Amino acid sequence: MIMRNGAKITVIIAALVTMIFAIKPYYGGEVTIRLNEPANFVFTPSDYSNLVFYSLLYENFFYLKSNGEIFSNIFSYYKYDKTVRTLVLELKKNLSFSNGDPIEAKSVRLSLKLFLDMKLETSLRLGGIVKNIRTEGNRIIVELMYDNPDIISLLTTPELVLLSGTDGIFSGMFYPVEWGENRYIKLAPNKFYPGGRTYLDAVKVVFYDYYYPDIFLSKPGLIESGFREFEAGVYQNIYLGFPHGKVGTNTRIALYSLLREFAVSIEGAPLNVLTSEEESPVTLNIKSFSNWKVRSILRRSRITLYILSSLKEIEERLAEFLTRKHLRLETIYLSDNELTHFMNNIQINYLLMVKVFNKRMPIDEKIKKIIREMSFSRFNETYLKLLNELEEVKFLKNEELLINQVTKLVEKIGNDGFLLPLYQNRYSLYINKKVKGVEVDYYGRPLFQRMRMEAETGAQKQRVEQSPEQNESGI
């Protein structure tokens, strides 16, 4: 009984302590976030970490909250008129980019066009609907080819952001002020941010094992006192792809076997399906070669493995692994932007890729994403036909038929062998309890707009001022 009362009192005191200073949100403080280092500041959201990073620099057209609510910080008004199949977006007044340049309707039009040019499933889908985009004063008018009441939902995709068209100008909450390569990027608040000036005075994004950042991504179930765990709601699959297709089966399986072993060595969860074990109707049983056979095949092959820069974190460990195996592979890291350029000019035979999937996304959407974004030159009439059939089956709203069609597609991908699933990373987002106001959206991405530090009392401030080194170390 005494214990129970004690616990109650503790809960009450904890509740009271968190309520102090709640009447005025505290402006100030710095939050440290540990992410993967981006290649540059050009918007290239190739993996989950990058998506989080760029969400600090670029503003989305729309946000979709986990409760289904849609909101925008850019548009004061939006309406879809199904009779004329037109979506009207009206810009808020007096908005500016981070350098004070006005945000105009033409910036929105440009951003939308750039998004439609991206080789993403969502942009391809939207591209299939949009007939024309024009501007009238501070209005953007999107004409559709056919009626689609879900048009606003489609615009909530995290990859659709407001771009100025000029490097070094941002629309998001923060803009970069300092980059210590391989160590950190320091961000300052954008005082023109359309969603309202953030509470924080700075965000430091770190790329090394900083002990402890305020926000970091890690495996689920990590027990850290002083941190809250949020399920990210996404998983990230790593695939070995053969874009050009002219690679022998033995070499494919040998490289696959080698990289599977590497995945195990870095504690990646082996992946035997195209999406995730719990939803996939088909498991791809790819038999690995023995170490001896792998070595004998790869020794004689001259392999250049292209790796997306979002996987740069594995660079050192992969090099060590290959040295240990007495094998030589040439590895080239390249960004999403560079990939398109390389594909057009060079024959890429071996490619290590990352794809992020929202757990809530239906499996048929995931399969479509895989085919559209990773089949490259293999995308042909057969796939187009299968995808169209998938659309038709979906229209019938028969779950059994739908899964059957998905199975056909998975089988086809498996037989063609241009894509082999290697391993999967699952994330939880860990947030220091002193950091308040972070939400996770429908897509599993943290929303930092209302992020703030718990207010410091005068005495705490004094202590910090007296010992800046201790504060910097975070210990």
Next chain:
Amino acid sequence: MKRYFFVGCIFLFVVSAIGYANGIETLALKASKGILNYFDSKNNVRTSIVKFDNFSDVSDLTAQKYYQLLVANLETHPPVKFTDLMINFHKKRGKFNLNRIDRLNYLIYIKLIKNRDKLGTGTAIFSRSLDKIVYIKYFEVDFSAGDRDLYETRDYGFKSTGFSRQIEIDADKNLLDFKSIINPDGTYRYFFYYPEQIEIFKIENNLFKKYFSFKLEWGRPYYPVMDYEGRLSLFYFDGNGDSRLYLTVGGNFSPHSKVFYFQDNQWRETDTIDFVPIKLIQLNGIDYLAGARYDEGKNYFKGKLLLIPFLSGALQQENLLEKQVPPFYSLDFSTNNQHQQEPMLETIHLIDTDYNYRFFAGDFEERIVVHEKKKHGSSLAALDGQWLAVSDYSFTINNNNDTLYFYKIEEGSNRLVYENRMNGQVIFISPGTWKSRKGFWIYVKKMKNEHGDYHLQFWSKNNDNA
């Protein structure tokens, strides 16, 4: 069995609370009636309590509450001009501002004593013209140890005599400021300041009726904000032979504030200023528009007061004065326009960004004020150099109830007199009037749903009139 015991305790608590409140109020009522009866047949009575000693065993807090009740009763009798001169009450003795004693013709002495289980009060009135004590009376009431203990644990304002809520009206979200003004023809106008428009109301049949509104166009640079903050100031100014009504508005979303004046039934924008005006004040005989700058997009002002001379209705921007203060959430200039026409600066009250109440004299020098309670409210407002209202964020489980503290600031005093718990969170406090009554307008957020309900309340003393 335990349950019955608990209910019994509550019953005892309620009974003794009622009994006690009656006891101490009765004592104050008896003493004030005696004093007022004595003054009944007299003309031009100007009086104050100038001595108050507590020889009983009640605490300073209890004695002070008794004093508040007594003063409140004396203030409600208009033929008697009673002035509250108490600055502080400490160690069983009241401290009074005796500089104004020459203006009084009767001085009142009060003492509290204990007579067995009863609490008694002795009252004496000294006539300055006759130079002798002209009235002595003693009253007492029952006062048990249980009553005393109960009183020590209670902390509340006396509704009948202190500040209380007079009206409550619905308001929209993002109301930044609210002001009221009496027109030269005696009518009242009420100004609601929202980020993009001003709405002006009048009273018809006891109801607010929208009378006029106009849009506010803010240009670039514009800082979108998460929490809108802003101030509106309103004043009549005599320049060039006529009296004009001026209105200024500014906020944390724009570096420029707007100045309007009313002419030919139109609001005309006359100027822009690069700080947010808070009030027109007078310093050394010169009128200044005084204010501060918000930290861009944030919810607090930077630590600097800015004053622009306002001569003949024109802003002398080149003669800007700057005075250093800490960064603050809320600030008000206390002026003495209660007695004079010109709003001469007396004191400056502010709440800094660490939620500390700070107090500056008219010469902008900070004075040290120690309040007995650490408060966390972020709003304050001064009313004609007489009262200061300060909000406090309450430490309750359902954190929707703030407390209002009312300090007497007249004659250099800074004494907590009343406190009232209220339903909702205080967003801002603004001095003003409701009909003929002076008091404070308080913008309150009540958390009835996810987004909250917003209301505007008027709080005043029942015995204070404009």
